[in-house]
Amino acid sequence: MSDVMWERGVEWLSAAATDPRVCKREWDQGDGIALLQAGRYWDVLSVPDRLGLLTLDLLWQPALPVPGPTLVDTAAHRVGFFLPPDPGSRWIGAGLRHARRGSWVAVPPPYRPARFLEWLVPPDGTGALHAPGTLELALRQANGTLAVLTPLGAD
Template sequence: MTNTMWTRGVEWLAAAAADPRACKWEWDHGEGIALLEAGRFWDVLSVPERLGLLTLDLLWQPALPVPGPTLVDFTAGRVGFFLPPDPSGGWVGAGLRHATRGSWVAVPPPYRPARSLEWLVPPDGTGTLHSPGTLEDALRQANGTLAVLAAQTGGDRAPGGHER
């Protein structure tokens, strides 16, 4: 990414903070992580890491637009996909967590990781987000692939990491 893209990504993310200046200061001088409220500019759909990484891989296809911002939390073992706000909270499924209005998301700056948080696809500042329909299709495909792999290896866990 170019410096202009980093700057736009920082401004875009910081706009979700109650105090954008304090958010940017925290990224540069504090712990490097800001808590941003979901539901105004974006929601975050958090999924188990293995499912999320496979889903992101499926989204990187020439026929599809570049995926929206995607964050990984290595400690929690989760991948978060930034998508348009959905006040209905329509995302339901084993292992899925939908952060919308009233939820807070720990976010590092777009230009570097902080603690266990790292951008797999940093925001570019244009406001591009994951398309809910495209994301849902990729999640279903990834979940199916993981179910087949679990069956082939005799795994005792479902793709979302839950006991069967």
């Protein structure tokens, strides 16, 4: 990513903060993580890491647009997909967590990892997000693949 894209990504992501200047200071001088409120510019669908990583792999297809911002939490073993805010949506499934208005999400800056958080696809500042329909189809396909690969009763 170019410096201009990093800068745009920082501006776009920090706009979700209560005070974008404080957010940027936390990224640069604090522990490198800022808490941002979901539901205004984006929601986050968090899934178990095996499902999320396979889903992201399925989304990297030439026929599809570049996937939207995607974050991995290596401590919690979760992958978060940034989607358009939709207060009426209901994501249902084992292990799915939907962060929307009223939820807070810990994020590192787009230009580097912080502790256990890292961008797999950093925000580029354009506001591009995962398309919910495309993400749902990829999640279903990945879940079906994992069901076949995982022996019954194993994690």
